[in-house]
Amino acid sequence: MFVHSETFIAAPNAVRQKDSLGCLSNHLDIDLELHTGEFTFYRKCRRHEQTSEVVTPASDRGFLIGVSLTAGHRRQIFSGNRSASHDFEKDSVYIRNFENDYRADLLGAFDFVLVEFSRAFIANLRYEQGGSAIAGFSSLPGRKDAIFGHLAQVLALTLDRGSKTSPVFVEQLGVAIGTHLIDKYGNALTQSNKKNRRLSSLHETRAKDMLLGKAQGSVSLEEIASACNLSRSYFIRAFRETMDRTPHQWLLERRIDQARELLKHSNSSLSDIAMACGFVDQSHFTRTFSQLVGTPPGTWRRQNTR
Template sequence: MKEGLGVQVDRISGALSGRFKIPPPPTIAARLIGNNQISFSHFRNLESRPESSAPPEREEGFVLCASLTATRFSRVCLAGRAQSVLQSPGEAYLFDLTSQYEISLDAQFDNVRFQISQAAIDEMAYEKGIGRVGGLHSKYFGQQDQILHHLAQTILPVIENTSAVTTAFVEYIALAFHDHVIYTYGGVRKGGQAVGGLSPWQLRRACDFIEANLAGDPSIQALSAECGLSTSYFTRAFRLSKGMTPHQWIIQRRISRGKSLLRDPRLTLAEIAQLCGFVDQSHFGRHFVRATGTTPAQARRDGRSRG
């Protein structure tokens, strides 16, 4: 039986809380294939303690931590070998969940934690026409990885406020993370995987599906299924066809629908926001100003004066 995404997120957050003796860290996840997910946690310790973390439950998967602040750990024990570690922003710390590890809790730290299972690595690689990826390996513990650092900075506000973005955005970051780790840590050679744009019927079906579900939260997984494509292929093909990601297109169409609904004086701004799929009136307003340079209220007034 498949475990719900929310249940998986709560399980990861609860396990981190217990192992590191911290409040349950905010955690989100994307499921792109089957029951396999990629999770993101704002993983931090704000109180120094003279003890170490508990060892993780053994599973086939990997964790990458992107440090947001400089931290010195007096003891990090990996596979029985202990060392002190100076963690710096821009560095990536890879943990294999099949091996035992623990860290000292005498330091305050602030990370974005990425977790991916071996099954997710392989199934998504298979979608790309790549053979099985034999695990992830870093050159050394704490290697420079500016791409992961930027991904961490991008996903951090989403972890703290999940209602502010679409499911498609979280899935897009998950796809980008998977691409990055298989080439950087999985030993996969970058090849010339040919990806064309969507066919006319696929593009029409994807856009129609988005229009029909604007008030909800259309996901890349659902869109790719409508077109009979894998999530990774669909995302690349959609961007080639439209010149933007599915998430960007969804926001653009929501703004367009909002402009149309502003002409109806019977609708409040809060009602328009809900009909367009925004969380609330404030969320609608922020995106509207970003796209048009004016507020929804001003746009409505301007439309009335022109009328």
């Protein structure tokens, strides 16, 4: 799905709505998004000199790499009570792990293309390479990378084309960026690291019970982590190392397990099953079921209830 918007500075009384990356949308002159499933491409540009804040809480979304298309941007990044200032030239890069809280002041104009990768995509790409799992990525914000710089120029032109872009080309571009990200900046996850960050059996049971409750209500990852006496970012990492999947992925799989039972042993409609299993709507249910099972729910029901 392609989302294109040209945004302008809003009046002082306008609602300050933040986008999925924590930017104030009404401060952006170019705001483009291209969703493909395993990764999402962005173009975020502000042409005027201004200071704004970006804040995103820890989540299990995956990883984000941003590449600057122009020079002159400065970013003050905060970590606890400390902060560091980083200057961005053309082809400068920064990498974010969504498992960690992120807060930064954006100083001056900027023009970035960004790619958000799911953890599943990174894990599968690493597996295809025959390497060990990736714990994260390390790179000092503002470091220049000529390869990413060239790929960023191609990505900017791709986003400008919008829906005219070839899906195959988009996929190849995402794989190229992900491959270079892993090869140059990936930190292999050692066996000792896995053992040190696993949930205890008590915390694992508590987390699973609360996640299943989340399917019916409004329990947040923050509340689950607090119940386990862990920070949100540590809980997300520990859950992933314990279960080999993120909390969100684990919950989706349990919802699909429940849906299979209802498909096989009830006459409920697909829309009723979608609602009963915690999906937003039938379309979301069908898309998720097809991705995880390999066939649409209606087809699966016909094949398994003869």
